[in-house]
Amino acid sequence: LNPNDMELRLAQAKLRSLSGETVDLTTLGTPTNDGERIAYAEACLAQNKFREADEQMSQVIAHTTTAKGTFAVADLALMIKDLPSAEAAYRKAGAFPGGAERAKRGMDLIAKQKDVARQDLTLADDLAKRGQTKSAIDKYRSACYQNPKVSDAHLAYAICLEKDRPETGPQLRLSSSQFKAYMALEPSLPEKEVKKLNDKISKLDEKAFKLDQKEGSGRSGVKRRF
Structure with a gap:
């Protein structure tokens, strides 16, 4: 190419x-x-x-x-x-x-894919409620991958990433991006909710930047021993 x-x-x-x-x-x-x-x-x-x-x-x-x-x-x-x-x-x-028969097969495949995503989301919600954050994150990620246009999955994924510890820059940026995905799929959100989410996104991005700086300065101060 x-x-x-x-x-x-x-x-x-x-x-x-x-x-x-x-x-x-x-x-x-x-x-x-x-x-x-x-x-x-x-x-x-x-x-x-x-x-x-x-x-x-x-x-x-x-x-x-x-x-x-x-x-x-x-x-x-x-x-x-x-x-x-x-x-x-x-x-x-x-x-x-x-074309009807082949179209039906295609629609059946879509239904199956939606069902897999729905099961992942249900399991992720259950894991999150039990405090198994990292396992929940894996399932939320899978749910969003299997059916990317489900807003609730992105919102729950964002919240779970935000709660995960220890905090890291990449994790918080991913949380920020998932909040943005939720907003993109919900264009009719009330203005008050949009402002609240935008404020949260700004704080997450700012914290991620600070964590990256801290990690970078920590690396520069490390001396190798041979």
């Missing part, structure tokens, strides 16, 4: 986002074809930019004119865990002649 290929750059941006790095997707250009739009949507999902991902996937689904093409988009949406887009594409594909 050409290093300047947009799909490659978007794939790299997704990996950087998943590692905790902040990537400005607008610097990568505007998608010009459906392959780039799907890659852009996937990179947006990695940053919890759900509205932007929805916009790209809606365009791709609207552009499909054959059963084969629509099923391909549906399968890709399912693969990147964009379940609402997968549902929309399978519904459209099922309306083509002879």
Whole structure:
């Protein structure tokens, strides 16, 4: 692949986002074809930019004119865990002649994926109530991965990360990002709640920065013994 290929750059941006790095997707250009739009949507999902991902996937689904093409988009949406887009594409594909049976199989796969995410979330809530924070964090992470567009999972994950001890910079930044994900999925939150969450996010980011500085200065003062 050409290093300047947009799909490659978007794939790299997704990996950087998943590692905790902040990537400005607008610097990568505007998608010009459906392959780039799907890659852009996937990179947006990695940053919890759900509205932007929805916009790209809606365009791709609207552009499909054959059963084969629509099923391909549906399968890709399912693969990147964009379940609402997968549902929309399978519904459209099922309306083509002879597409109903395959569409049903796709919808069954989505239902199964949702059920796995729901079970992870239920178990995570139970673990959190019993004070098993680290185990709960693992299950919340899995629930958010299996079905990224469930706001309650992101909120519970954020709260659990915030409570975990000892505190670390990466942990608090992840908590901050999960609160942002919750807000992105709940655009109609009351203004008072939005302000409260934004204040919490600012405090988490500030504390994470201070912890990073403290850890950095601690490392610089360590002398090795041979």
